[in-house]
Structure formats: structure tokens, C-alpha cells
Amino acid sequence: MAQANPADDPNEIDPRVFPPAARRGTECHQLKLGGIRATELVEQYGSPLYVIDESAARARAREVREALQSEAERIGTSATVYYAGKAFLCVEVAQWMVSEGLAIDVASGGELAVALAAGVDPAIIGYHGNNKSAREIARAVEVGVGTIVIDSEIETERVAAAATRAGRRQRVRLRVNSGVHASTHDFLATSHEDQKFGQPLADAERLVAAIVAHESLDFVGLHCHIGSQIFATDGFRESARRLLGAYSKLAEITGGPIAELNLGGGFGIAYTSSEADAVPEIASIARELADIIADTAAEIGIGIPKLACEPGRAIIGQAGVTLYTVGTIKPVQLAGSNASADPADLGFAERLYVSVDGGMSDNARPALYGADYQVRIANRESDAAPALVRVVGKHCEAGDIVVRRDVLPGDVRPGDTLAVAATGAYCWSLSSNYNYLPRPPVVAVADGTSRVIVRGETEDELVAKSVIPAPAAN
Known part of the structure; x- marks a missing residue:
């Protein structure tokens, strides 16, 4: 039988793959x-x-939040880090994340129920999903969910109607597809045109106009998620350039600067030792993302919006x-x-x-x-x-x-x-x-x-x- 690769010690516990203290x-x-x-x-x-x-999850949550928020501050803005509950959510994990300064991202009525059971302030919850039911939307609005991500034209009317009934002005983001394809499995790449999430970026002006026509809706910015298990920032760079490129026109529609930009999540982790060398430090990712936003905003001639992102795997994986x-x-x-x-x-x-x-x-x-x-x-x-x-x-x-x-x-x-x-x-x-x-x-x-x-x-x-x-x- 042939010998194994010398780099593969079958007894080694690699701290880049296992929890660092294992x-x-x-x-x-x-x-x-x-x-x-x-x-x-x-x-x-x-x-x-x-x-x-628990210590590894908490430490990683702090590391990600501190890196992204400090880099946002460096370029003159702020950042909100949402923990993507779909990666793994239970009552106690939601409490860990909030205690480490993160907001919570949910994608169903069930995930919302877990976050609420954990005592999470609804104002720091973001609500995703390509097919939110009228009942789910109504509950999200009624409990005071901070931001609902509108994924389709139909949802604009549903969220507006629910907000009107509840007597609230609901903050919303519009999910768009920037057309940037992440270098990952086809089922994990979520910003190309032929898939179930979001709306084409080319339709953003029309859709945002429909949103701001409703007094019950408060449009705060675009959202785009280019995929999962991403190691390089090239895709984020191009996606941010395309999204911010639309902000000048959107500002004309809304009557003022667009407040936020949410670049989603998708930061990769190492599942094997051979993969570990390809994973960049979160500090490097945060620095590159901040520079991407600042440089692009300067080129276009707009102010730097508040930033948001939604890591899940990168925190708990x-x-x-x-x-x-x-x-x-x-x-x-x-x-x-x-x-x-x-x-x-x-x-x-x-x-x-x-x-x-x-x-x-x-x-x-x-x-x-x-x-x-x-x-x-x-x-x-x-x-x-x-x-x-x-x-x-x-x-x-x-x-x-x-x-x-x-x-x-x-x-x-x-x-x-x-x-x-x-x-x-x-x-x-x-x-x-x-x-x-x-x-x-x-x-x-x-x-x-x-x-x-x-x-x-x-x-x-x-x-x-x-x-x-x-x-x-x-």
C-alpha cells in the first residue's frame, strides 16, 4: 500500500479545522x-x-464583529453584523450571539419564534425568505422586526398591507441579484440571474419606486448575497461596485441618500487541513471589504452608506x-x-x-x-x-x-x-x-x-x- 501524504497526520487535531482549543x-x-x-x-x-x-463560537462572533465594525469606522461609517440563524439556531446560541453584540438574521416563522423565545429584541432581527407567507409577514411586522428583506414584487404589497394594518412604518431592504457568480457549488451561488432568490438589479429602480410609494414602508437599502463558502473578496468587490452604482439613481427616487448596503454573508471556513491555507483571516476580509466600499463610493461620488453583513457558517461552523x-x-x-x-x-x-x-x-x-x-x-x-x-x-x-x-x-x-x-x-x-x-x-x-x-x-x-x-x- 502506498504511503500517505506526509502532511496528513492521521492523529493530528488541526486547530484551523477543529475548535481552536480542541x-x-x-x-x-x-x-x-x-x-x-x-x-x-x-x-x-x-x-x-x-x-x-461555546467559547469558540463566542470568540469567533466577537472577532468577526470587531473586525467589520472597526474597518467600517475607519472609512467613516458603521456596520451591523447579523448572525445568520439558518446555519444553526437554538435559543441559547441566539443569546450567545446577542450578548456578543450581533443582531440576528432569520428566514422563517420558526426561526423568528426561536429568536423571540431567546429574548432577542425584535428591532435587531432581520427577516429573509423568498416565500414568506402573509401570516409570517404579519407576525414579523406586529412584533416589531427591525428589517424585512423584500424578495419579490409581490412581497412589497404584502409587507405594506401588513404594516398599514399594524399602524407601523416598516423598514425594508430589497434583495437584488448583482449577476456576480461566486466560485462555489451551483446551489450555493445565489446572485446569478437564474435562481429563486431576489430580483434583477436592472429592475431595482422600478421596484424601489413601488416601495417608496407606500407610506407604510421605509426603504433603507439594497441587499445582495453572492453565495456561500467564499474565500476571495473579488466577488464582493464587483457586487459592491454594481450595487453602489445604482445608488445615485435610487437616491433620486427616494429623495435622499440610501442609508444602508447589505452585502450578505458567505465567508468560507476550512473543512479540511488542505483547505485551511486558502482561508483568509477575517481581519483581512474586513479591511478589503471596507476599502472596496470606500473606493467605489468615491468613484461614483456618493456618501458611504452604513454597512451590514450576515455571516453564519464563518461564526459557528x-x-x-x-x-x-x-x-x-x-x-x-x-x-x-x-x-x-x-x-x-x-x-x-x-x-x-x-x-x-x-x-x-x-x-x-x-x-x-x-x-x-x-x-x-x-x-x-x-x-x-x-x-x-x-x-x-x-x-x-x-x-x-x-x-x-x-x-x-x-x-x-x-x-x-x-x-x-x-x-x-x-x-x-x-x-x-x-x-x-x-x-x-x-x-x-x-x-x-x-x-x-x-x-x-x-x-x-x-x-x-x-x-x-x-x-x-x-
């Missing part, structure tokens, strides 16, 4: 999260298990780890009698299929987007020769893959605890009950303590959802 114990060599052994967490809460490092228990191991020979022809397989002639007790029901991203993840044995270290592995779930789907390709010690065996890194975003929030697997709990860890922040489900609870017909009368 480490192996000096004596037990077990992975510790928030100061607690992974095996202790599994013993107490079961497996699979979502684990969120790295803070999360999913723990699994290994069930079966199956060696499979790769195509041909020699090593795999795929360079990404590192020349191995054999792949170990490592089956775990979860799968696509707790992490749908590999199946949806072909996403890559990094995996490590959490309950021990090993000096066994490295093996090429594919971590798979227990669902009745060939595409039920958790980690498509990584290297683990070749003695990985049933009963081992595996840790998959960077699962804080879009794992629990995309989870399902496929094959009637209960959703795992979410546990927060910090300073050697742990607690459940989202309860897991049981098989009994899933069965109880079925309506059992009454016995037929004789």
Missing part, C-alpha cells in the same frame, strides 16, 4: 472538547452527538464537532490491480469503508453539495500505518457519505469514537429523520462542563407522530 490529552491521548473527553460526552449523551464549543461510533469496517479494492488513478486517493490500492451510527440524516452536506470533511479517531491515538478511509452512514442510500476521503490509522475498528470537524453549520439545521433515525442532541461544552442546548429525539417520539387508526367497528 486537543488530545497528554496522558489518555483522547480528543478533548471544551476540556472534556469525547468518550465522556458519548457515554453521557449518546452517539451520534453534536458538540458545540468551526465551533462544531460531531461524534460517532464505528459499527463495521469493510475494505474495498480500488479500480484496477494497482493504486487508484485518482490523485486525491494518494496512491492507495484499498479503501476502508468505515460505517458509523449516523449519516446523511445528521449531515446532509456531502450528499447535497459533495462537501468534504476531516475525521479523526477521538478515543485514542495509533501508530498503525495510515489507511485511506471513507466514512459512511447507516442509511439505505449509496450516497450516504459523511467523509468522502481522509486518512486514518489502519487499525480503526468497531467501537472507536470518530470526530468529524467543522460541523457547526448546516448539519443540525439540515438534519432529518430518514429511515426513522432520531435527530441527535446538541451539547454545548465550555471550561470542562457540558449541557444539552437542543434535546435529541427518541424512537418512541418518532413513532408517536404516526396516527394510529381506530379499530374497525364490528
Whole structure:
């Protein structure tokens, strides 16, 4: 069997991928999260298990907010950082974000309900969605949601009517598509023309005129989200240039300068060590974004608007780890009698299929987007020769893959605890009950303590959802 890439230490806990404070114990060599052994967490809460490092999430929220706000101040404006709840939202996480100075972005009535249950001031909530129901809009207006993002022409009338009934003047943004394509998976690129979100930038003048015609609506600016998992600022630069280019004409329609510009989110994180080198520091991103806005505004001859952005993955993604228990191991020979022809397989002639007790029901991203993840044995270290592995779930789907390709010690065996890194975003929030697997709990860890922040489900609870017909009368 060929040797692994020397850069791939199958025991290493990379702090650029795992939570920064995650480490192996000096004596037990077990992975510790928030100061607690992974095996202790599994013993107490079961497996699979979502684990969120509270300190890592809070620190990252502060880092992102401080970087963006300080750079905005440098160019003479201010910035609001919304935490994108769709990445992962529960009552306690919403409270963490607000306590760290962030606003909250929601995209459904359910997410709004969670934010309100967390005690979030509705004035710092932004409400997204391409198909908000009349009921959802009415509730958002009635509770005092700070800003509603209008995603279609129909929504202008719906929000205006709800605001009129509530006797409020509702702040709104208009979501537009700048035509800038993020370098990412097609389903993650959200600012090209042929997709469900937003309106063409070319229609902005007509749509803004329709908004300002309603006394119950207060138009505060444009919103554009160019995609997700973005590492470079080139797309933001071009998108900002196009959006600000429309502000002079929009100011003529509204009768004054446009107050805000929301560039969305989409900042990427490292899911694997090989990807980590490509991820820029948030301070660099913030500095480049501020310069982009300032330079473009100067070129066009307009004032610099207030800025807003909506990171989610960039805040919570790295803070999360999913723990699994290994069930079966199956060696499979790769195509041909020699090593795999795929360079990404590192020349191995054999792949170990490592089956775990979860799968696509707790992490749908590999199946949806072909996403890559990094995996490590959490309950021990090993000096066994490295093996090429594919971590798979227990669902009745060939595409039920958790980690498509990584290297683990070749003695990985049933009963081992595996840790998959960077699962804080879009794992629990995309989870399902496929094959009637209960959703795992979410546990927060910090300073050697742990607690459940989202309860897991049981098989009994899933069965109880079925309506059992009454016995037929004789």
C-alpha cells in the first residue's frame, strides 16, 4: 500500500479545522472538547452527538464583529453584523450571539419564534425568505422586526398591507441579484440571474419606486448575497461596485441618500487541513471589504452608506464537532490491480469503508453539495500505518457519505469514537429523520462542563407522530 501524504497526520487535531482549543490529552491521548473527553460526552449523551464549543463560537462572533465594525469606522461609517440563524439556531446560541453584540438574521416563522423565545429584541432581527407567507409577514411586522428583506414584487404589497394594518412604518431592504457568480457549488451561488432568490438589479429602480410609494414602508437599502463558502473578496468587490452604482439613481427616487448596503454573508471556513491555507483571516476580509466600499463610493461620488453583513457558517461552523461510533469496517479494492488513478486517493490500492451510527440524516452536506470533511479517531491515538478511509452512514442510500476521503490509522475498528470537524453549520439545521433515525442532541461544552442546548429525539417520539387508526367497528 502506498504511503500517505506526509502532511496528513492521521492523529493530528488541526486547530484551523477543529475548535481552536480542541486537543488530545497528554496522558489518555483522547480528543478533548471544551476540556472534556469525547468518550465522556458519548457515554453521557449518546452517539451520534453534536458538540458545540461555546467559547469558540463566542470568540469567533466577537472577532468577526470587531473586525467589520472597526474597518467600517475607519472609512467613516458603521456596520451591523447579523448572525445568520439558518446555519444553526437554538435559543441559547441566539443569546450567545446577542450578548456578543450581533443582531440576528432569520428566514422563517420558526426561526423568528426561536429568536423571540431567546429574548432577542425584535428591532435587531432581520427577516429573509423568498416565500414568506402573509401570516409570517404579519407576525414579523406586529412584533416589531427591525428589517424585512423584500424578495419579490409581490412581497412589497404584502409587507405594506401588513404594516398599514399594524399602524407601523416598516423598514425594508430589497434583495437584488448583482449577476456576480461566486466560485462555489451551483446551489450555493445565489446572485446569478437564474435562481429563486431576489430580483434583477436592472429592475431595482422600478421596484424601489413601488416601495417608496407606500407610506407604510421605509426603504433603507439594497441587499445582495453572492453565495456561500467564499474565500476571495473579488466577488464582493464587483457586487459592491454594481450595487453602489445604482445608488445615485435610487437616491433620486427616494429623495435622499440610501442609508444602508447589505452585502450578505458567505465567508468560507476550512473543512479540511488542505483547505485551511486558502482561508483568509477575517481581519483581512474586513479591511478589503471596507476599502472596496470606500473606493467605489468615491468613484461614483456618493456618501458611504452604513454597512451590514450576515455571516453564519464563518461564526459557528468551526465551533462544531460531531461524534460517532464505528459499527463495521469493510475494505474495498480500488479500480484496477494497482493504486487508484485518482490523485486525491494518494496512491492507495484499498479503501476502508468505515460505517458509523449516523449519516446523511445528521449531515446532509456531502450528499447535497459533495462537501468534504476531516475525521479523526477521538478515543485514542495509533501508530498503525495510515489507511485511506471513507466514512459512511447507516442509511439505505449509496450516497450516504459523511467523509468522502481522509486518512486514518489502519487499525480503526468497531467501537472507536470518530470526530468529524467543522460541523457547526448546516448539519443540525439540515438534519432529518430518514429511515426513522432520531435527530441527535446538541451539547454545548465550555471550561470542562457540558449541557444539552437542543434535546435529541427518541424512537418512541418518532413513532408517536404516526396516527394510529381506530379499530374497525364490528
